[in-house]
Amino acid sequence: MLSPGTFRTVREAGVKTRADYLLEVDNVRKEFPGVVALDNVTLRIRPGTVHALMGENGAGKSTLMKIIAGVYQPDTGEIRLKGNQIKIATPLDALEAGIAMIHQELNLMPYMTVAENIWIRREPLNGFGLVNHRELNRRTAELFRRLAIDIDPASEVRDHSVANRQMIEIAKAVSYESDILIMDEPTSALTDREVDHLFRIIADLKAQGKGIIYITHKMNELFTIADDVSIFRDGRYIATHAAKDITREQVIAAMVGREITQMFPKEEAQIGEVVLSVKDLALEGVFRDVSFDLRRGEILGLAGLVGSGRTNVAETIFGVTPATGGQIRLNGQPIRIRSPREGMKAGMALLTEDRKDTGCFLALSVLENMQMAVLTDRFVTGGFVNQGAVNAECTKMKDAMRVKTPNLDERIENLSGGNQQKVLIGRWLLTNPKILILDEPTRGIDVGAKAEIHRLISRLACEGVAVLMISSEMPEILGMSDRIVVMHEGRVTGILDRAEADQVSIMRLAAA
Amino acid sequence: TTIGVTMDKFDDNFLTSVRNAIAAEGKAQGVTLQFEDAQDDTGKQLSQIQNFIAQKVDAIIVNPVDTSATPKMTQLAVAAKIPLVYVNRKPEDKELPANVAFVGSNEKVSGKLEGEELVKCLKGKGNIVVMQGQLSNNAALDRTADIEEVVAANPDIKIVQKQTANWDRNQALDLMNNWITAGDKIAGVAANNDEMAIGAILALKQAGVDPKTMCIGGIDATADGLSEVANGNLYVTVFQNATGQGKGAIDAALKMVKGEKVSSYVDVPFEKVTKDNYKTYMTK
Amino acid sequence: MEPLSNTLAAPDRKPKRQRRLPTEFGILAVLIGIALLFEALGWGIRGQSFLGNQQRLLVMILQVSVVGLIAIGVTQVIITGGIDLSSGSVLAVSAMVAASLAQEPGYARAVFPSLSGLPFIVPALCGLVIGALAGFINGSLIAITAIPPFIATLGMMVTARSVAQVYTRGQPISMLAENYTWIGSGAVPVVIFLVTAVIFHIALRYTRYGKFTYAIGANPQAARVSGINVNRHIMLVYTLAGLLSGLAGLVTSARAQSGQSSMGLGYELDAIAAAVIGGVSLAGGAGRITGTVIGTLILGVMTSGFTFIGIDSYIQGIVKGIIIVAAVVADQYRQRRRRKV
Amino acid sequence: MEPLSNTLAAPDRKPKRQRRLPTEFGILAVLIGIALLFEALGWGIRGQSFLGNQQRLLVMILQVSVVGLIAIGVTQVIITGGIDLSSGSVLAVSAMVAASLAQEPGYARAVFPSLSGLPFIVPALCGLVIGALAGFINGSLIAITAIPPFIATLGMMVTARSVAQVYTRGQPISMLAENYTWIGSGAVPVVIFLVTAVIFHIALRYTRYGKFTYAIGANPQAARVSGINVNRHIMLVYTLAGLLSGLAGLVTSARAQSGQSSMGLGYELDAIAAAVIGGVSLAGGAGRITGTVIGTLILGVMTSGFTFIGIDSYIQGIVKGIIIVAAVVADQYRQRRRRKV
Ligand SMILES: Nc1ncnc2c1ncn2[C@@H]1O[C@H](COP(=O)(O)OP(=O)(O)OP(=O)(O)O)[C@@H](O)[C@H]1O
Ligand SMILES: Nc1ncnc2c1ncn2[C@@H]1O[C@H](COP(=O)(O)OP(=O)(O)OP(=O)(O)O)[C@@H](O)[C@H]1O
Ligand SMILES: [Mg+2]
Ligand SMILES: [Mg+2]
DSSP states (O other): OBOHHHHHHHHHTTOOOOOSOSEEEEEEEEEETTEEEEEEEEEEEOTTOEEEEEEOTTSSHHHHHHHHTTSSOOSEEEEEETTEEEOOOSHHHHHHTTEEEEOSSOOOOTTSBHHHHHTTTOOOBOTTSOBOHHHHHHHHHHHHHHHTOOOOTTSBGGGSOHHHHHHHHHHHHHHTOOSEEEEESTTTTOOHHHHHHHHHHHHHHHHTTOEEEEEOSOHHHHHHHOSEEEEEETTEEEEEEEGGGOOHHHHHHHHHSSOOOOSSOOOOOOOOSEEEEEEEEEETTTEEEEEEEEETTOEEEEEEOTTSSHHHHHHHHHTSSOOSEEEEEETTEEEOOOSHHHHHHTTEEEEOSOIIIIIOOTTSBHHHHHHTTGGGTSSEETTEEOHHHHHHHHHHHHHHHTOOOSOTTSBGGGSOHHHHHHHHHHHHHTTOOSEEEEESTTTTOOHHHHHHHHHHHHHHHHTTOEEEEEOSOHHHHHHHOSEEEEEETTEEEEEEETTTOOHHHHHHHHOO | OEEEEEESOSSOHHHHHHHHHHHHHHHHHTOEEEEEEOTTOHHHHHHHHHHHHHTTOSEEEEOOSOGGGHHHHHHHHHHHTOOEEEESSOOOOSSOOTTEEEEEOOHHHHHHHHHHHHHHHHTTOEEEEEEEOOTTOHHHHHHHHHHHHHHHTOTTEEEEEEEEOTTOHHHHHHHHHHHHHHTOOOOEEEESSHHHHHHHHHHHHHTTOOGGGSEEEOSBOOHHHHHHHHHTSOOBEEEOOHHHHHHHHHHHHHHHHTTOOOOSEEEOOOEEEOTTTTHHHHTO | OOOSSOOOOOOOOOOOOOOOOOTHHHHHHHHHHHHHHHHHHIIIIISSOSSSOHHHHHHHHHHHHHHHHHHHHHHHHHHTTOOOOOHHHHHHHHHHHHHHTSBOTTOTTOSSGGGOSOOTHHHHHHHHHHHHHHHHHHHHIIIIIOOOHHHHHHHHHHHHHHHHHHHTTTOOBOOBOHHHHGGGSTTHHHHHHHHHHHHHHHHHHHBHHHHHHHHHHHOHHHHHHTTOOHHHHHHHHHHHHHHHHHHHHHHHHHHHTSBOTTTTTTHHHHHHHHHHHTTOOTTSSOOOHHHHHHHHHHHHHHHHHHHHHTOOHHHHHHHHHHHHHHHHHHHHHHHHHHHTO | OOOOSSOOOOOSSOOOOOOOOOTHHHHHHHHHHHHHHHHHHIIIIISSOSSSOHHHHHHHHHHHHHHHHHHHHHHHHHHTTOOOOOHHHHHHHHHHHHHHTSBOTTOTTOSSGGGOSOOTHHHHHHHHHHHHHHHHHHHHIIIIIOOOHHHHHHHHHHHHHHHHHHHTTTOOBOOBOHHHHGGGSTTHHHHHHHHHHHHHHHHHHHSHHHHHHHHHHHOHHHHHHTTOOHHHHHHHHHHHHHHHHHHHHHHHHHHHTSBOTTTTTTHHHHHHHHHHHTTOOTTSSOOOHHHHHHHHHHHHHHHHHHHHHTOOHHHHHHHHHHHHHHHHHHHHHHHHHHHTO
16 A cells, blocks of 8 residues: 555656556445445546546535545545555545545635635745745736636635635646546536636646546536546446446436436416516615516526626525615515515525525534524414424425435534535425525536426426526526526626527626 | 631632641641632632531631621531631621631731831821722722721821732732832832732832832731841731631631530731831741 | 446435434533542542432532523523623622612611612512623624624623622622522522523523524524524523523522622633533534533532542642543543544 | 636626735724823823823833733634633743742742752743643644533643642742843833744744644634644644743743742633734634734733723723723724725
8 A cells, every 4th residue: 555655756756657547446435324425436537537426416426535535534445546555544645645626615714815725735935934925926826827717816715706716726726736636516606607717727637637527417517528427326336438428318317216307397387467676776886777577477587697796686685785775666565675584574585695604504403404494484382483393394395305314303514515405495495485586596406406496496486486596507597587687797788588598698698 | 527628719828828727737636627719709618618518527617708608607507517617807797606716817907007007107198009909808898998097097198099909919010010100109008918019019129119218018927028028128017827817717616526615706916017026927 | 438337226225314312411421420430439538428418419509500500591692603701790790789689677787778678579680680781781782793792791791890899899798688598598599590491491492592592603694594683682692691690690699698799700611611511512503401501510510529529629620620621522532433433 | 737728818807906904903093092092081180191101101011911922822722713711820830830940049948949049941941841731732632632622721721720729739939039030020021022922923924834823713624625734733833822821921920029829810811802802703714913912902001091090990890891892893893894794
């Protein structure tokens, strides 16, 4: 067994090994209390390829990657790097052995600058052993130039949007110049424009002979960049195929173990009267002159580039950040919404964009997470929670959403990202909203669940719920929306009907 | 025989002397002693007494955190029929029942002795500052009141500043520093204990003022205090007989255990200490 | 590249449903362990039973009842992600105010000579209101100005202590009437402590108040988006904590039959320690009253045990410090092993 | 690696590069405000300048130098997301041990009569090593057993205080030699405090040590996946904090020319308060030494100011509590307005 240090020496010497596989994982098993996350899985990565991992939420993809990156220790199994067996005990071991990873959750230090975040532990030092900040920023600028990223290296991370943070993570991972680069859903926070950008970076890395493990739930990405595809289900390895030899349907079938007929099951709903009308809505310094109508039974898409202000519009309507100008009418009546509580009283619900920051109560159970919003006006008598009734509702919701969890008492932190998202959607559906605002509802959700969620949204619309849906995924926006509002830099640049909307027309308005 | 002893606090220099005296006397008399530190907390002290009672000790010696709570302690001991001796601080009970006694000194005297000596030193006129102990502490309140009483009788002496340094040498040092820079004309320092007086002396030295030119008074006659008296920096301190109190407490407790009668107030008088007589206290 | 294995249908795999013991179980085991240790030492050293003495068992709880009352309030504050450093000082103010209204009639040095012989309810209510008011100020500062709870309650700690001192200019208040001191005598403090614990245990576990408290601690932003009025709730939690400090003040002054401005000095730290030993997370969102009660009892058993086996009081602190750490390490270890991470 | 061939056109909108004033700026303004307030009151009440007195300026810093030293250590601990409650007690142990080795030759009641007249380096080194050792134990407990820092350092607080007491069974240690007491005399403590502040300011801002410290506090998981040995670094930070407490112990004992087991009682809270007032976030990841120094100075200015204008000592606490809260509220308000949220 080789030590990671030896690997570093070998790598630094520039010795080229002639192994067929960069990385081989054999019979790795990992158990968490109550869950077998990985059940004797196997994986082989060829040099100079992009190897996609596909699988439903909770299939064990992230867990396997964390084992390779030294975050978790496997219960059994072995890992070989370029043909040599290796023990990766810490993340540092992985980095030294030439394995870098972009984690599914952002792992940045908000109060530190972009440059400090990227080069942490590898800061350039001057003659006195002090960090040379000028050189640090220069290196970062150089890295960004190479990757064509436009971010100020000296700015603090907390000032950046989620998308920018994701790009910073990507740059950081690239900066390790590792042989194997693991990307765990890197595009879930990106719009098409950044995704294209990322793909160019990946193509470039591939050309250098590196192996890239790419996890995604977006089918089209798979066929754009992947060479090989490995499929996982329920902690088990199912199969590996060359991407060109397999169809989308086959992948999905292997992933979910059943047929999924339609991806965007939009049903025609009866579109009724205007429920919510927004006129010249403004939030000082962020957006202004936002006007649109939302009707009963309608799914209104809200499209735009990252940072165009969509999230802020949604939050303002719901009362998270009260508007500084303009008017909101509810069923024709002007209404002022100054807090989420008032938003909820007006029959609204908002699924927020950032699961970790504004969504989950990470320390609490699935049950508590799901029931919290509904407790503000139901299931409570004399202050006491009618736990039996709530449990029943939550269990129903959990089953309906197919949340993968050992039980409702599991801490939500231990659920896979996609399953967390389902719990949060469940939270809002329990409140029986009239107006449902969804900010990136299927971020990080697997195809099967995505189809379920889309069907759910459609059904809600049919039942008369008005849906405002923000999404950075073009097919989702196009597939689901009755009309599409496009924003650019805090202003509405156009509203398209389903019939006239296509990728090009939206992009034109979004980049206007 | 086992005697439970609860002391206000272990960190206090003077009370440490009392405690040591109790320990020494207990050893000499062949008594098993169990000390507890009430850490300046009446509640804790009550619990310690209750623990002693639960454990059925033969007698209890209490150095009260706050004398206003002694009626309750008396009640507890009487109910459990265990002899109780208060040491050092005079209980506030209207009168002590049989089997309960106080061994200590009359706090009213200490501040008076200090004040009168300072008046002598000041020759009847000048500004003085008063350093108080903890604001909630009986001794601090009494000693300060004594000083004020003496000053009131001498119209040419004025208290220009009065503040707490919490019995602590370092805090007194800082306080004195601040007073010096405030520019008051100060001729004397009346501190509630020696530690604070020494803090004032250190501050004066550092400010380039010879403490010998000032009238500084403390209370307790601790070892450090006495050596300052010897140096002439400390004009007066007041000897509180720790050994006498400790020995008296054990004696009283043992007598009561044997069923003998004990006077309810055993006075161990304060004695003033100046340059003239400090040598006799160096060995005590 | 050949498929490494054929697509296989996953057999129905039941997730192992593992019933978790409540987290307090571990620290309860530690409590029992410490008690048994003293029992063994007791027979060895003193030839007596440590636990087989009703009076001692009562004293064990009695001596931590006041800290326990405070700890119940502070537990809830900590669950919201805050901290309360002011409880000891608020206790003192409440004790002083209540005591000043509960003096025996005809006592010459009474604070308010004209206000003696009042019915119990008057001093009691005043003490509680003072406590609640202090808590309300804490909560308002934290909710409205968004300063760290540490600072808001530190300010209150310093201020309230000073108020207690200035109230009678440091003089203790004694000669309290018997219609007042009953709440501090005998086992009454123990009853008050345990009843309060049960009430707030229920409140935290079965009411909306409790659910919201945990939610705010786990993620205040998510709580707000979920429609919880976070500011109002924070004010409520701190007010209740203040109320409990006020109650602790009543008990303390009644127990000592006097009001002293130095009462409760440092209790805030004991209370926080009891809560944290009992598994309340300073990061917020986790913890239970049962754990806090057990943490409080650990402190009580330790104190009585030390006196019982007669540990040299100089080294009591050393032993106490080590036991506190060891208790939490043992608990942690047990939990970790269970988690097998 | 070659630059990407197909460079994406830079987004049309430049991210607003917002030059931030350092966060300490606000609290500095508060410090100046408080000082000017006393200046004005000084002229009004005493007809003298408060600030125009070099000696007073020195005293202001002198009296908080010891707390300041501790605060520098505790700042770093808090930045890692921890807390250190043991600093006051560790100070006492260091003071006792160092003092016992620094007594004048020929003093009859010396602790170690045979060990007198040692060169300065011996007591100094022993005091520092004791402090560092205590810190190392704190750090190891936290890193290895994963118990909350609050508990680990609370245990150390209780234990170390007891060790200080048992060392000479409560007897103070006096008659310290002049070759030792120099580090406590005159402006030496101020110099030590400020030099230490500069050293750690540089360490935090310009060395890897500092970057790791912030990274661990901001996001321990991120720090770990970036390859930082989090446990080792935590141990280092706590050890340094202990070392600084040890240094504070030397200064304190030298200044009082005696070693007493009650030294440093409650200093941990003052130190934490100074840090938090100076903008160090108890959540970890944010804060600077400059802020802590300013926070410490606020405490010093307040103390001197109160004495200067002669505020009744009974109400000093009230005023102090209000000023602490108001200082942080003012700072918060200023920051929030700037952020325009
Ligand atoms: N720290 C943990 N403790 C307990 N269970 C865990 C932990 N981490 C993961 N799991 C469980 O292991 C299983 C695999 O999770 P993992 O995060 O690897 O899924 P994933 O394939 O990455 O899913 P997603 O696509 O949603 O990200 C899930 O059932 C999850 O609940
Ligand atoms: N916490 C924040 N601090 C500073 N700027 C922010 C913050 N949140 C959002 N912004 C800025 O506000 C503007 C609008 O952001 P918003 O999140 O509404 O856009 P979006 O279209 O939803 O993009 P995204 O897909 O990233 O959510 C952007 O310029 C963004 O950088
Ligand atoms: Mg995942
Ligand atoms: Mg958005």
